[in-house]
Amino acid sequence: MKLTIGYARVSTTEQFYSQSLDRQIDILKEHGVDKIFRDVESGANSDRAEFQQLIKLIQQGEVRTLKAVAWDRLMRDPYMGFFVKDLLREHDVQLFLLNQGEVDLSTAAGELSADMQIMLGAYERKTIIERINRVHKSRRKDQIAWQVFPFGYRIINNKYELDTTPCVCPIEGRPANYRELSFEDEPDNSSKLLSWSKARISREMVESFLELRKASKVLQRMHARFGSSIIKKRKPVVGLAIFGTISGLKRWLRNPILQGHTCYQKYPRKGKYPDINEWNVIPNTHPGQALITSEEYQEIEEIISSSFGKLGKPERTYYLTGKVVCQKCGGSCDLKRGGQYSYYACGHSRTYCDSRKHVRLERIEEAIIYRISTRANEIYLGNTALTEDSAELAKTAEIKKKIQDIENLSWSKVDRDLSNIKRDLCRELETEMNKPRKVSQEIIRHPQAQNINFWYTLTKTEREIFYGKLVDRILIVDGKVLAIDLSV
Numbered sequence: 221m222k223l224t225i226g227y228a229r230v231s232t233t234e235q236f237y238s239q240s241l242d243r244q245i246d247i248l249k250e251h252g253v254d255k256i257f258r259d260v261e262s263g264a265n266s267d268r269a270e271f272q273q274l275i276k277l278i279q280q281g282e283v284r285t286l287k288a289v290a291w292d293r294l295m296r297d298p299y300m301g302f303f304v305k306d307l308l309r310e311h312d313v314q315l316f317l318l319n320q321g322e323v324d325l326s327t328a329a330g331e332l333s334a335d336m337q338i339m340l341g342a343y344e345r346k347t348i349i350e351r352i353n354r355v356h357k358s359r360r361k362d363q364i365a366w367q368v369f370p371f372g373y374r375i376i377n378n379k380y381e382l383d384t385t386p387c388v389c390p391i392e393g394r395p396a397n398y399r400e401l402s403f404e405d406e407p408d409n410s411s412k413l414l415s416w417s418k419a420r421i422s423r424e425m426v427e428s429f430l431e432l433r434k435a436s437k438v439l440q441r442m443h444a445r446f447g448s449s450i451i452k453k454r455k456p457v458v459g460l461a462i463f464g465t466i467s468g469l470k471r472w473l474r475n476p477i478l479q480g481h482t483c484y485q486k487y488p489r490k491g492k493y494p495d496i497n498e499w500n501v502i503p504n505t506h507p508g509q510a511l512i513t514s515e516e517y518q519e520i521e522e523i524i525s526s527s528f529g530k531l532g533k534p535e536r537t538y539y540l541t542g543k544v545v546c547q548k549c550g551g552s553c554d555l556k557r558g559g560q561y562s563y564y565a566c567g568h569s570r571t572y573c574d575s576r577k578h579v580r581l582e583r584i585e586e587a588i589i590y591r592i593s594t595r596a597n598e599i600y601l602g603n604t605a606l607t608e609d610s611a612e613l614a615k616t617a618e619i620k621k622k623i624q625d626i627e628n629l630s631w632s633k634v635d636r637d638l639s640n641i642k643r644d645l646c647r648e649l650e651t652e653m654n655k656p657r658k659v660s661q662e663i664i665r666h667p668q669a670q671n672i673n674f675w676y677t678l679t680k681t682e683r684e685i686f687y688g689k690l691v692d693r694i695l696i697v698d699g700k701v702l703a704i705d706l707s708v
């Protein structure tokens with residue numbers, strides 16, 4: 221059985237700014253694919269790991285249909301584009317681009333249209349890059365403000381300017397009907413609301429930082445004064461969008477625009493913030509509009525650089541990160557290391573969330589093991605039904621049986637056809653088993669799954685695979701594991 225393959229790609233910069241890879245994958249899944257290959261890399265690079273796997277699979281004649289969101293996801297370089305096109309035609313692979321439908325490579329017209337697209341895509345990209353570079357160059361020459369401006373500022377006539385428009389009122393002293401007093405429609409209302417401008421709030425943050433010498437304390441103070449903008453249990457809270465994170469506040473404080481300079485080449489490239497030394501700073505481009513004096517900046521820089529490298533820096537790579545959620549604020553928790561133990565704690569505990577206690581990683585893993593083995597036992601005893609599609613399960617069982625039947629036959633005279641059939645069946649089984657829910661069901665049904673000791677023998681990599689599939693969410697509060705949601 222030939223496969224329908226989806227291919228998704230974003231460049232590292234695209235991935236940095238948005239979750240567009242996930243979006244592509246979701247769309248491809250909706251369009252029904254057996255397997256998805258994905259890369260986070262430039263389309264100009266043909267050495268992309270999964271892309272190469274895809275090419276190999278096509279060359280082995282195992283692909284029936286290839287689906288991608290658009291041509292430029294597959295390829296940017298025209299020569300590689302032609303290579304891919306020929307490859308698809310040679311192996312009779314149907315190409316389906318979600319932004320235009322099926323591309324018919326079997327007719328002359330279809331092929332011409334594909335060639336045009338490949339060439340136009342390359343041409344368009346080239347001209348866009350040239351245009352952007354030209355614009356950036358002339359902006360730098362004329363010292364024009366970047367399109368992106370930091371909190372507290374706005375851009376007037378291509379220059380940065382402190383934003384002094386009233387925008388938000390502090391919690392303390394605001395009238396009871398503040399929600400009705402919309403100053404956007406009624407300018408007079410702004411005085412009733414005792415509104416603060418972004419510039420005033422910004423200055424307050426700078427002064428608070430110099431006084432408290434700790435970014436987390438500044439955020440706490442601002443959140444107490446203006447309310448939290450953070451999403452609580454997925455519902456936005458009325459308030460001001462101040463900086464959500466400590467690192468965000470530090471980055472903002474270091475922004476040269478706040479000292480009256482204009483800065484280029486400060487924004488992320490290839491998914492990384494450039495080093496402070498690589499910034500291209502043009503001094504005093506908006507005099508009179510500085511928020512921070514150079515003496516103040518020296519002090520800020522000293523505070524920030526001395527606070528680096530302390531214990532408790534979040535580590536984001538652990539496999540449970542993203543699944544551990546704080547029950548109080550609904551925010552996700554960070555893994556922290558202190559001494560010989562690792563802990564999960566609310567990522568907002570140093571700012572606006574009052575859930576301060578950490579939960580030891582071992583406790584979480586114990587709780588997971590208990591929860592999984594209990595659930596496996598329930599399923600084994602038949603006390604609870606699995607959330608599953610019985611037709612899907614029946615299909616797996618059927619394929620397994622067929623494979624077994626073939627294996628049971630006498631192999632004295634090995635029949636080529638028979639081994640081909642077996643190969644196809646195995647492949648079919650693999651596709652069937654790769655459906656995510658299927659895998660977790662197979663794991664929880666395994667006779668060993670009820671055995672607590674079995675789970676303790678797993679290595680970190682094995683736990684990563686199993687828990688990754690079985691555990692949806694871990695809710696913690698006040699140093700305790702409150703609940704573990706399983707996917708089965």
Ligand SMILES: [Zn+2]
Nearest residue numbers: 546549566573
């Ligand atoms: Zn919290």
